[in-house]
Amino acid sequence: MRHLIEPLGIIHIAFQATACDPRAPGSDGPEDQEDAGVWKRRYLALQENLNTQSAPKSSIRKAETTTSTSQLGRGIRKVVFICGEIKDLVSDSDKHYAYLADPNDEDLNYEFDGLNEDEVEDLKRDWERSHTAVRELIHLIPNFQKKIDEGSPEELNQFYAEATNGARSDDLNRICGCIADWLNKADPTPSPPLDHDCHKHRGLAHDITGRLLCPTEFDWDDLVTRAKLRECDEDFDWLSSYHSRCFYPGYEADVTQLESGYLKSNLLIKVYKSIFTSPSSAKDVSEDNDENMPPAKLQKTLSSNKPVRRNVASKLHLNGKVTPRSIAYAAVQLHFNLQTAGSWSAIYGGFNYQGLYNYVVDVFEDAPGPAAKKRAQDLLNWWSTKIFPTTSLHRRSNTLASRKAFKQQRAALEEEEAP
Numbered sequence: 001m002r003h004l005i006e007p008l009g010i011i012h013i014a015f016q017a018t019a020c021d022p023r024a025p026g027s028d029g030p031e032d033q034e035d036a037g038v039w040k041r042r043y044l045a046l047q048e049n050l051n052t053q054s055a056p057k058s059s060i061r062k063a064e065t066t067t068s069t070s071q072l073g074r075g076i077r078k079v080v081f082i083c084g085e086i087k088d089l090v091s092d093s094d095k096h097y098a099y100l101a102d103p104n105d106e107d108l109n110y111e112f113d114g115l116n117e118d119e120v121e122d123l124k125r126d127w128e129r130s131h132t133a134v135r136e137l138i139h140l141i142p143n144f145q146k147k148i149d150e151g152s153p154e155e156l157n158q159f160y161a162e163a164t165n166g167a168r169s170d171d172l173n174r175i176c177g178c179i180a181d182w183l184n185k186a187d188p189t190p191s192p193p194l195d196h197d198c199h200k201h202r203g204l205a206h207d208i209t210g211r212l213l214c215p216t217e218f219d220w221d222d223l224v225t226r227a228k229l230r231e232c233d234e235d236f237d238w239l240s241s242y243h244s245r246c247f248y249p250g251y252e253a254d255v256t257q258l259e260s261g262y263l264k265s266n267l268l269i270k271v272y273k274s275i276f277t278s279p280s281s282a283k284d285v286s287e288d289n290d291e292n293m294p295p296a297k298l299q300k301t302l303s304s305n306k307p308v309r310r311n312v313a314s315k316l317h318l319n320g321k322v323t324p325r326s327i328a329y330a331a332v333q334l335h336f337n338l339q340t341a342g343s344w345s346a347i348y349g350g351f352n353y354q355g356l357y358n359y360v361v362d363v364f365e366d367a368p369g370p371a372a373k374k375r376a377q378d379l380l381n382w383w384s385t386k387i388f389p390t391t392s393l394h395r396r397s398n399t400l401a402s403r404k405a406f407k408q409q410r411a412a413l414e415e416e417e418a419p
Helices: 002-019 030-054 059-065 069-079 086-101 106-110 117-140 144-150 153-160 166-184 207-213 223-230 266-276 279-284 324-337 353-365 370-387 400-417
Strands: none
Touching (some): 069 324, 086 106, 086 153, 117 353, 166 279, 166 324, 207 223, 266 324, 266 370, 353 370
């Protein structure tokens, strides 16, 4: 506040000198009257700014724009990590930090005993992924860093309990019904139709959900292949693939280009919208499977004094940008609800959902080089455009480059035309 008060006093003195003392030197011409007006406007503007910053915030406004810690705890599964304990996350994050500081740390290297080279790299990647998750928690929950650094074991246990699983279960139950509604309206119509409230007749046994669960490496339309998949033939191991058709546009992909189109299916976008924006917003997603289609047209909204109910994305501070972990969460919700499971399990029927979540996160966070990082960022930008189409309209443009070029050209012409 001091940075406003001190200039305010200086401007006030200058304004008094020029505006209130007509005999002051240089105060008898129209330019000096204009100068006094400038000082007056600056004084009033700073005074207004000072009053705005010092005024107490309305409790109603605060209630509309803040989210309680318990609500944020329900959101941890959606935007930070799909399952597990916060204390384990923090512990692995600390290991990553310690390993970077000293790769020869004996206690850390002891954990590598008995592991091959690939397994060691996977373990270090687990630590790194947890470290990123902790940074996400710091962004999500106020004073999280202070709490884990200074809290007593008793306080931390209570705080860690905030990471509830209720929201994940609620989403599972709701997405179960949404998927049934969407697929039952699709062409061809499922036979039998999917039950809105039950997973019982889903999975590989159902032709529609089976196609969506089938990895792109296998030809679902081939009846022999389909039978082998259902028999769990060892040469048709669909449980070891995270390239299910449900993640690709049109549910088809080039097996030699697995990254192309990955995570761009309309069904996945619908699941994401249902979770993070609103179930009704998923209706705006076209049934056309063209991944390059523009986002839905913006709907005009009527002005109103009524407070607008904030969606999950706003409460979890996504700020108009899709995150890798929120996509991973939606991917797990989609795949899990195509299965026959009735309740959450990190591993169901041999399929590792913790592994799927980590795999999708790594698509964005563990790119091997600059080209892959650019593709990952392009995919993330594509997602943000699909989910938050209005964000680009409110993004302030940067005209510095065009202004600079224009100014340089005018200056050059000025020199050429000078006498």
